[in-house]
Amino acid sequence: MSERTLILVKPDGVQRGLIGEIINRFEQRGLKIVGLKLVRATEAILEKHYAEHYGKDFYPGLVAYIMSGPIVAMVLEGVNAIEASRVTIGATKAHTAAAGTIRGDLALNVSNNLVHGSANAADAAREVPIWFSDAELLEYGRAIDPWIAS
Ligand code: DAT
Ligand code: MG
Numbered sequence: 001m002s003e004r005t006l007i008l009v010k011p012d013g014v015q016r017g018l019i020g021e022i023i024n025r026f027e028q029r030g031l032k033i034v035g036l037k038l039v040r041a042t043e044a045i046l047e048k049h050y051a052e053h054y055g056k057d058f059y060p061g062l063v064a065y066i067m068s069g070p071i072v073a074m075v076l077e078g079v080n081a082i083e084a085s086r087v088t089i090g091a092t093k094a095h096t097a098a099a100g101t102i103r104g105d106l107a108l109n110v111s112n113n114l115v116h117g118s119a120n121a122a123d124a125a126r127e128v129p130i131w132f133s134d135a136e137l138l139e140y141g142r143a144i145d146p147w148i149a150s
Contacts, residue, residue: 008116011069030148035075
């Protein structure tokens with residue numbers, strides 16, 4: 001079943017010049033970009049986005065980090081897009097992430113771990129509208145689609 005998932009390139013990804021590299025990993029895998037923008041997160045947005053972590057000891061540091069610079073928000077669409085994206089991203093503790101994943105190839109740290117991806121269908125459904133209006137999400141077909149999913 002086709003799914004939509006929310007991906008963020010975090011401030012370290014933008015500052016390190018890895019926006020293209022990170023988007024490329026998802027794009028080459030076959031996931032379709034249906035929403036894409038450069039944004040600055042606010043405390044109000046992050047309180048919703050990271051509701052599951054609100055009140056934890058690392059929450060203030062997490063918010064300060066995500067607000068420390070622009071981030072790239074995108075919505076990816078495809079069959080099993082949520083799990084496929086999480087596998088492409090790699091484990092949260094980047095030093096344990098498998099080689100070949102974004103974190104395993106490009107990051108070392110649990111806090112500066114470059115990228116966010118919705119963890120499951122419920123999170124994806126909750127997170128996408130936090131960052132994108134319906135009008136910002138485009139429906140379109142690609143000539144390559146039959147070669148990726150059939
Ligand atoms: P993920 O981003 O892989 O979904 P998560 O939802 O558990 O991981 O945590 C969200 C972010 O919070 C994570 O990317 C980095 C930060 N974080 C998680 N656990 C942490 C910890 N123990 N110490 C510091 N930062 C942490
Ligand atoms: Mg998470």
